[in-house]
Amino acid sequence: xxxxxxxxxxxxxxxxxxxxxxxxxxxxxxxxxxxxxxxxxxxxxxxxxxxxxxxxxxxxxxxxxxxxxxxxxxxxxxxxxxxxxxxxxxxxxxxxxxxxxxxxxxxxxxxxxxxxxxxxxxxxxxxxxxxxxxxxxxxxxxxxxxxxxxxxxxxxxxxxxxxxxxxxxxxxxxxxxxxxxxxxxxxxxxxxxxxxxxxxxxxxxxxxxxxxxxxxxxxxxxxxxxxxxxxxxxxxxxxxxxxxxxxxxxxxxxxxxxxxxxxxxxxx
Amino acid sequence: xxxxxxxxxxxxxxxxxxxxxxxxxxxxxxxxxxxxxxxxxxxxxxxxxxxxxxxxxxxxxxxxxxxxxxxxxxxxxxxxxxxxxxxxxxxxxxxxxxxxxxxxxxxxxxxxxxxxxxxxxxxxxxxxxxxxxxxxxxxxxxxxxxxxxxxxxxxxxxxxxxxxxxxxxxxxxxxxxxxxxxxxxxxxxxxxxxxxxxxxxxxxxxxxxxxxxxxxxxxxxxxxxxxxxxxxxxxxxxxxxxxxxxxxxxxxxxxxxxxxxxxxxxxxxxxxxxxxxxxxxxxxxxxxxxxxxxxxxxxxxxxxxxxxxxxxxxxxxxxxxxxxxxxxxxxxxxxxxxxxxxxxxxxxxxxxxxxxxxxxxxxxxxxxxxxxxxxxxxxxxxxxxxxxxxxxxxxxxxxxxxxxxxxxxxxxxxxxxxxxxxxxxxxxxxxxxxxxxxxxxxxxxxxxxxxxxxxxxxxxxxxxxxxxxxxxxxxxxxxxxxxxxxxxxxxxxxxxxxxxxxxxxxxxxxxxxxxxxxxxxxxxxxxxxxxxxxxxxxxxxxxxxxxxxxxxxxxxxxxxxxxxxxxxxxxxxxx
Numbered sequence: 156x157x158x159x160x161x162x163x164x165x166x167x168x169x170x171x172x173x174x175x176x177x178x179x180x181x182x183x184x185x186x187x188x189x190x191x192x193x194x195x196x197x198x199x200x201x202x203x204x205x206x207x208x209x210x211x212x213x214x215x216x217x218x219x220x221x222x223x224x225x226x227x228x229x230x231x232x233x234x235x236x237x238x239x240x241x242x243x244x245x246x247x248x249x250x251x252x253x254x255x256x257x258x259x260x261x262x263x264x265x266x267x268x269x270x271x272x273x274x275x276x277x278x279x280x281x282x283x284x285x286x287x288x289x290x291x292x293x294x295x296x297x298x299x300x301x302x303x304x305x306x307x308x309x310x311x312x313x314x315x316x317x318x319x320x321x322x323x324x325x326x327x328x329x330x331x332x333x334x335x336x337x338x339x340x341x342x343x344x345x346x347x348x349x350x351x352x353x354x355x356x357x358x359x360x361x362x363x364x365x366x367x368x369x370x371x372x373x374x375x376x377x378x379x380x381x382x383x384x385x386x387x388x389x390x391x392x393x394x395x396x397x398x399x400x401x402x403x404x405x406x407x408x409x410x411x412x413x414x415x416x417x418x419x420x421x422x423x
Numbered sequence: 424x425x426x427x428x429x430x431x432x433x434x435x436x437x438x439x440x441x442x443x444x445x446x447x448x449x450x451x452x453x454x455x456x457x458x459x460x461x462x463x464x465x466x467x468x469x470x471x472x473x474x475x476x477x478x479x480x481x482x483x484x485x486x487x488x489x490x491x492x493x494x495x496x497x498x499x500x501x502x503x504x505x506x507x508x509x510x511x512x513x514x515x516x517x518x519x520x521x522x523x524x525x526x527x528x529x530x531x532x533x534x535x536x537x538x539x540x541x542x543x544x545x546x547x548x549x550x551x552x553x554x555x556x557x558x559x560x561x562x563x564x565x566x567x568x569x570x571x572x573x574x575x576x577x578x579x580x581x582x583x584x585x586x587x588x589x590x591x592x593x594x595x596x597x598x599x600x601x602x603x604x605x606x607x608x609x610x611x612x613x614x615x616x617x618x619x620x621x622x623x624x625x626x627x628x629x630x631x632x633x634x635x636x637x638x639x640x641x642x643x644x645x646x647x648x649x650x651x652x653x654x655x656x657x658x659x660x661x662x663x664x665x666x667x668x669x670x671x672x673x674x675x676x677x678x679x680x681x682x683x684x685x686x687x688x689x690x691x692x693x694x695x696x697x698x699x700x701x702x703x704x705x706x707x708x709x710x711x712x713x714x715x716x717x718x719x720x721x722x723x724x725x726x727x728x729x730x731x732x733x734x735x736x737x738x739x740x741x742x743x744x745x746x747x748x749x750x751x752x753x754x755x756x757x758x759x760x761x762x763x764x765x766x767x768x769x770x771x772x773x774x775x776x777x778x779x780x781x782x783x784x785x786x787x788x789x790x791x792x793x794x795x796x797x798x799x800x801x802x803x804x805x806x807x808x809x810x811x812x813x814x815x816x817x818x819x820x821x822x823x824x825x826x827x828x829x830x831x832x833x834x835x836x837x838x839x840x841x842x843x844x845x846x847x848x849x850x851x852x853x854x855x856x857x858x859x860x861x862x863x864x865x866x867x868x869x870x871x872x873x874x875x876x877x878x879x880x881x882x883x884x885x886x887x888x889x890x891x892x893x894x895x896x897x898x899x900x901x902x903x904x905x906x907x908x909x910x911x912x913x914x915x916x917x918x919x920x921x922x923x924x925x926x927x928x929x930x931x932x933x934x935x936x937x938x939x940x941x942x943x944x945x946x947x948x949x950x951x952x953x954x955x956x957x958x959x960x961x962x963x964x965x966x967x968x969x970x971x972x973x974x975x976x977x978x979x980x981x982x983x984x985x986x987x988x989x990x991x992x993x994x995x996x997x998x
Contacts, residue, residue, distance in 0.1 A: 166545040170525055170562040296524045316522035334781045335818035339878060340805035340834030359820035363864055367816060371517040374476050379533035379580060380505035388535040388544055390528055
């Protein structure tokens with residue numbers, strides 16, 4: 156730990172020094188990223204059911220102990236329209252499938268389509284759950300501080316941070332815009348075609364508002380020495396112990412091994 | 424050592440004409456230079472040029488000389504500008520980095536960018552938080568602050584860089600009176616303690632009267648006139664240039680126009696600081712002569728009529744658990760003119776969002792003409808209650824000004840000539856008829872705000888709700904808003920406005936509802952709400968009475984919330 160990092164522990168208030176506690180939440184953000192990378196790759200590279208099932212099992216077990224299952228559930232719910240469409244497309248339109256479950260006029264849902272669709276959905280869930288678990292167990296500023304500490308550029312870190320923070324703020328802004336247009340009589344509760352007519356009045360202020368703010372935001376950042384040369388001082392130094400390092404190396408070696416075995420054709 | 428602009432002419436890239444045509448000014452360390460002028464007279468551009476951000480960051484073409492401490496701004500690298508000049512705009516939301524978890528870290532964002540040692544960063548953070556008086560906000564999430572609190576955090580964030588000059592573009596426009604007083608106090612302290620030079624653009628000339636040493640008046644991109652603050656702010660030409668004079672100056676002018684002498688007890692109105700003297704030292708005010716108060720203007724509502732709108736023991740909590748309204752009971756009759764005042768975060772905007780069903784009470788009910796609106800769609804209620812939001816950029820979407828205005832009435836089913844007539848009338852009311860074919864985003868903020876007002880006016884709802892309608896308006900814009908309220912009142916419409924502008928409230932509304940911490944704590948005519956007996960309650964709600972009320976109380980004239988009531992009371996006393 157450098158002098159600057161030691162000094163930061165001394166004078167900082169408790170709410171900045173406070174480290175996330177609890178299972179998995181206390182793990183270093185970069186370690187969690189490395190584990191998520193292994194899980195994402197394994198979910199897609201390991202053929203058949205073992206890949207997605209093992210990854211999903213590991214992620215769900217971790218989330219359960221870290222008490223983040225509810226968050227994963229909400230994300231799964233949000234993904235349900237995509238899941239539904241993947242299943243429907245595969246059940247009815249999987250090329251080469253010839254084992255019909257039933258005949259529905261010109262349509263013939265197939266067992267192999269259903270099987271393949273379920274497997275694809277499992278991979279998708281495993282992939283999203285692995286990434287979502289990092290988001291649900293890591294404060295964005297801890298992640299950024301850790302990445303900057305490892306050499307990520309200030310601008311790149313800012314872009315990542317601003318993009319992540321932008322999601323809830325854009326949702327908030329969209330809520331205000333919906334309110335403003337409803338107050339002018341726009342029907343957001345009526346029939347579909349009426350609601351469809353509201354897309355431009357709702358979307359345009361989000362875009363225009365963001366554009367008009369860009370210049371002001373840029374100057375506000377420059378007025379706070381954002382482009383100053385040299386290394387940025389960090390006030391948050393995420394914990395990075397021996398266990399974290401071991402876990403990271405294990406994850407990276409695991410990732411290389413999975414990819415290597417896949418290339419060598421040893422995974423079936 | 425100074426910021427010096429000499430023969431400055433500046434044109435934005437792609438603009439047809441220059442935004443600044445002839446600017447000469449000088450700002451020395453430790454001095455406060457106020458800048459006033461009508462909207463779109465070049466004030467913001469002046470800020471950017473003086474700080475080196477134009478053309479440095481925004482591009483464009485600069486002619487003449489713009490120097491900071493003898494160095495041409497063109498030759499200062501962008502990253503070094505922050506060490507010379509701190510820049511702050513009016514919108515707190517765009518000033519913060521959006522990447523920090525606490526106010527403490529947000530204020531430290533700049534010093535951290537400079538790569539200072541951690542103890543130095545910490546020392547600067549606490550110093551800046553103390554200078555602005557917001558140490559208690561340090562652990563809070565910057566994304567969860569009110570507009571006023573956010574602006575104070577933005578100011579502290581700029582101060583933490585310890586620039587030699589501060590350039591502030593309407594930093595108090597969205598703040599309540601208490602927030603404004605806090606910022607003004609902080610600026611005065613900063614100027615005195617750090618020796619920083621401050622260039623302060625403000626519509627609130629009362630603020631400049633208190634802290635500015637000199638004032639520059641801009642008109643059409645050039646300096647119309649400049650000089651010591653007291654002399655410039657007392658100059659009658661100011662009003663012609665679209666600038667509202669400080670309240671004491673305006674009051675003295677009206678007193679003299681009525682053929683009366685300006686009371687010696689009130690001192691010289693144009694002296695810097697005198698505008699606030701009575702406000703900040705209300706304990707010295709003479710005992711009230713409430714018994715001699717002139718009768719309040721009668722309310723135009725008939726108390727026996729069915730109320731237009733009624734809130735019955737309404738409480739509301741946001742999903743995150745914040746309790747915004749607490750057992751609010753309010754009855755507003757047809758044709759009433761009601762102002763809702765209170766500090767930032769007192770629950771005013773939450774309350775008015777209940778009036779058209781955008782928010783539904785957690786407890787209690789809202790009645791419109793005696794009917795519970797719980798089951799009514801907002802789209803249907805929009806025909807009865809028109810609500811103009813505070814931020815116009817949350818609603819403008821059309822490619823033309825006229826289309827934007829037509830959106831509301833067309834949603835209500837209006838078409839053809841009737842719709843066109845409403846659009847024309849609404850644009851006339853706010854003075855935007857010549858811009859009917861312009862793109863709304865080609866207008867400046869103040870005119871976009873008038874446009875959003877026009878878009879609600881065109882719906883001709885019996886109840887008109889305005890959220891901070893005068894924010895960011897110059898004297899002409901504020902006069903437009905006053906005229907809109909007066910016209911609506913003449914038509915018998917109910918007007919409800921949320922405002923921090925006490926002079927606007929006192930002069931345009933017949934009933935004042937004071938809110939604090941989600942509750943109604945005072946409800947009465949301006950005479951009552953701004954009368955001396957209510958000052959303790961106003962102070963508790965972080966509000967201040969209008970200057971006319973303070974001056975009237977000081978002279979023992981009774982309740983005089985408006986200039987006209989003050990002049991009338993003074994005339995009566997003079998015999």
